[in-house]
Amino acid sequence: MQLAIFDLDNTLIGDDSDHRWGEYLISIGAVEERAYRAANDRYLADYQAGTLDINEYLEFSLKPLADNPREQVEQWRRDFMRDVVEEIILPKAEALLKKHREAGDYLLIITATNRFVTAPIAERLGVDDLIAIELEEHDGHYTGQLAGIPSFREGKITRLEHWLTQHPEITRDGAWFYSDSRNDIPLLERVDRPVAVDPDDVLAAEARARNWPIISLR
Secondary structure (H helix, E strand, C coil): CCEEEECCECCCECCCHHHHHHHHHHHCCCCCHHHHHHHHHHHHHHHHHCCCCHHHHHHHHCHHHHHCCHHHHHHHHHHHHHHCHHHHECHHHHHHHHHHHHCCCEEEEEEEEEHHHHHHHHHHHCCCEEEEEEEEEECCEEEEEEECCCCCCHHHHHHHHHHHHHCCCCCCCCCEEEECCHHHHHHHCCCCEEEEECCCHHHHHHHHHHCCCEECCC
8 A cells, every 4th residue: 555644734734733823722712812922932832943942842832731631722623623723724625635645645734733633634635644742641631741752853863663553454654745845855865756745945945856746735
């Protein structure tokens, strides 16, 4: 079975879901507006520049999950999906997923955003599986801590290799990987069919230099 791998944020959807989640928390008064927005914007800029400290960012972004009852954050997530995520799902991305699905490919999202935010998005898009940043839980509550290796930069390679050992029926031979970000160049280098999707400047230059296809889903 051929593997079609997709980044999520700014690839299959038209914005960064984790940054949007932070903005949503601000909009409903779940976090303090001024300081939280400043930090949220700074971490997004660091990600876009390829300088993000992932552990520092996760300490910031996972704190609201630990500070509020699980039932409450899950209700917020349902509202977030309805009010925010639906408007940034890209029709051309859904068409691309459909093309791979009809070809019999296995559809896998691999993202540096946490599973809490991305699991319902992956379900909405109808992909077969999701590799995301995993969250530590204790007695049914989120602790605000990371569980395992974050699926970020080279960590995406590590997590994918582990996933493949658990799915021996699926081969990486001939695999696609679609992404917009310079942070995903390490994994793009590892697949047979790398595709740059509405790429940032660094990835666009890399794609041109390596003759990788460049497409737009906007």
